[in-house]
Amino acid sequence: MSNFLLGRLGIGIGLFSISISSYAVLTCDDVKYDGNESYGDNMEILAKEARLPDNYFNRYHEDVVSNMCKGDEASIEWMIDTGYVRRSEVEGIREALGLDERTETGRSYEYSRNRFYWDMNLSSAFSSNVADYYVHKPESQCGQLAKQALEGNPRAIAELQKQPDYCTWNYED
Numbered sequence: 407m408s409n410f411l412l413g414r415l416g417i418g419i420g421l422f423s424i425s426i427s428s429y430a431v432l433t434c435d436d437v438k439y440d441g442n443e444s445y446g447d448n449m450e451i452l453a454k455e456a457r458l459p460d461n462y463f464n465r466y467h468e469d470v471v472s473n474m475c476k477g478d479e480a481s482i483e484w485m486i487d488t489g490y491v492r493r494s495e496v497e498g499i500r501e502a503l504g505l506d507e508r509t510e511t512g513r514s515y516e517y518s519r520n521r522f523y524w525d526m527n528l529s530s531a532f533s534s535n536v537a538d539y540y541v542h543k544p545e546s547q548c549g550q551l552a553k554q555a556l557e558g559n560p561r562a563i564a565e566l567q568k569q570p571d572y573c574t575w576n577y578e579d
Contacts, residue, residue, distance in 0.1 A: 431504045432503055434474075434475035434503060436448045449467075452502050457498045458495055470491055471499060518552065518556060520533075526563050535573055551565055551570075
């Protein structure tokens, strides 16, 4: 198999696995302890999605999940104040459970911007420009190109890496 095909296969597999993990949102029902046979597996997924240290959850993280799903913010704040968990861990758990109250547009922007920056090696500023087009002007030339790149089209990715002028966001509009 040629290096070109191997490269395309690697990019495709990488983009596919990232897109799956980025949309694997768990719910409180998925991480409810009582009678849930998938509890342990779901908590392991949660630990990865929440970016907990070493992708590992402990009993305090379980308490945070339980309190968060019950709406007991006071207990969570107490756990943070006393040092049982870090605020960043709590926010990661909140995000992984889809309880972070961000809009779909905000989540889409963050996801796409990270993909453009980390996976496609675009500069930070240009990744932001392309994400703006993808989210706010999806029918534009740049928005369509961004969509194709996120779907794994190697030609679209190569075109974005050239930083075309039509993908420079006009912040004055």
